[in-house]
Amino acid sequence: MSISAADVKKLRDMTGAGMMDCKKALSEADGDFDAAVELLRKKGQKVSEKRADREANQGLILSRISDDKSKAALLEINCETDFVARNDDFQEDAELFLNAAFDNDIDNKEELLELELDGLTVTKRLEEMVGKIGEKIEINNVVLVKSEGTLIDYIHPGNQLGVLVEFDGDLTNEDIGKDVAMQVAAMKPLSVTRDGVDSTLVEKELEIAKDQLLNEGKPEHIAEQAAKGKLRRFYEERVLLEQKFVKDNGVSVKEYLEQNDAPLVKSFHRLQLGEDS
Template structure:
């Protein structure tokens, strides 16, 4: 049967699929729109199955914070190429998924996939996007922070890196708090305080330091004491509140916050595009 350009456009408007895909779907279903929509959905699943083992390391990191700074959500949505990540439709869809995560207060990707946007689950939206774009697309990270203090977000230019930083109290100077969120982005600390560092990691760092010193000819007793000094330097490099402030190496992050009458950081989440949480 003859498929009109108007029908193709109508199906494209309904599904967002490519013009040629819409024309083929209508031809395969004898112009039945409902069947054509189902045809395109199945096509999307076939594409998804074929792309399942591909790496999706590009994409976007997005965040949203409530007006009172008591709640924040961040998501990471992945695709295979930067070209797709820069596409306006992809970005608009990602924003709608972020809004859904914020409203439903979802805490993981599985829960977010079950949420609905415009009458369809996000899982179905992703499947349709895969069918339309031809790349693997997935939501790999969802972070929810709710606090009695203050949560500040920072998204690095290009949306490839994001931070949610929770402060233990009301933040009056948002610029100071955002400086600290930027510190997390730049210096990638492993913990907020030294007490949060895994004890096995501390023991490993001490053992490595002692072995290095002994190999340099230091007696065991001296190596033991000197290793504690190396451990302090390890904390200064890897623990947020003990790190040197990147804008002023003469003070630590803790000192910077105290000097500016800003509550200390209680926790943080750093999301790096394409990296496992």
Template sequence: MSISAKDVMKLREATGAGMMDCKKALTEADGDMEAAIEILRKKGQKVSEKRAERDANEGLIFTKLSDDNKRASAVELNCETDFVARNEDFQDQAKAFLDAAFAGKINSVDELLKEEVDGLTIEKHLESMVGKIGEKIEINRVVYVDSDGTLIDYIHPGNQLAVIVEFDGNLTDDQVGKDVAMQIAAMNPLAVTRDGVDASVIDKELEIAKEQLINEGKPEEIAEKAAKGKLRRFYEERVLLEQKFVKDNGITVKEFLEQNNAPLVTSFHRLQLGEA
């Protein structure tokens, strides 16, 4: 039977075994995860199991932007220690994986694992890195964006926070774009506009605000109306175009763009090390 890269990664997460060992075990077990774990244990994976218990919370994020600002990629490569993340070989591998994602227009970890770099799949490169370094190493996220407008990327010093932001049209001043990307990095908005905020999040915020007001002694009818006022403040804090611009709190991000004759933002990706 065919064994997917996703299942291989899942087994690797559960056991810490090498990718090829996981694939062989899954093949032998006809895809049964529990049976594959038993096979690995019978083959002496005790040391590796201890590795799987550790978290790969360190690492680096890199971005790549095309010269015409129409295409962009980001890759997050994780490891267990900052010492490994600072290693030049680790950084070179991360950049090679990024180049592969960019060239292949890849937007998922499963797809990227199948791509080849220097004659080997990235899946095999990761297995080799785990064996050589002795740490849990994994690709956490891959982002690929193409646009008819303008893309701007931003990497916060240290390569642990990255932003790709898309503008609805031609952006003549890159610094305006960088300022908005830095805004997203600093203020962590949920969406570009109110329409982009998930309905379940809004319902939860309304419920919390209403309960707070009722606990303060407000009648339910008044609390319900007042909760909507609190929701407006929530939008001002978590919706990008309504946020106060970090470099000038007297205006919103939308007003900043309008004042600079810049197109509005249509989408963004914010990657912070270790987040899902």
């Protein structure tokens, strides 16, 4: 049957797919718009599978936080190129997924992917985006935090890095919270306190430090004591409350908070494009 230009344009407006793809889908569906949309979705799925081995390390990190600072969400959505990440449609869809996670109290990507929005699961919406844009697109991380204390979010310019910090109490000066969130962004701590550091990693650091000292000719007992000193420096570099405060190296983060009568940090989350959370 003959497919009019108006019908092709209508399908393109409905789906965002290319003109030729729309014309072909309408022809295969004998002019049935619902069937044509389904064909385009299937095409999107095929594109997604076809590009499954491609690297998707560009994209956006987005955050949303409640007015009372008691609930916050972080979302990482990935694509292949920065050009797509700057696309208005891509950004609107990313905001839609972030809001869906926030509004539905979703704290993992698997649950978000199964969520239905306006009749389509998030997985299907991603497949449609792939079919429309032609790049691999995936949601890599979803974080949701609820707190009886205070939550502060920070998104680094460019939306490639985002942080949520939970304070153990009422934080009256939000600037202090932003300072700590930027500390987490810049200095990549492993945990809030020493107790949060993986014991396997601690043992490995001790072993490395001890072996280095033994290789330098230090006696066993001296090497063991000196290794513990190196471990202290490791904690100062990788534990948030023990890190030197980036805006004043004369104090630790813990001392900075105490000097300003601010509650200590209870937890934090840091997402960066292309990194495991």
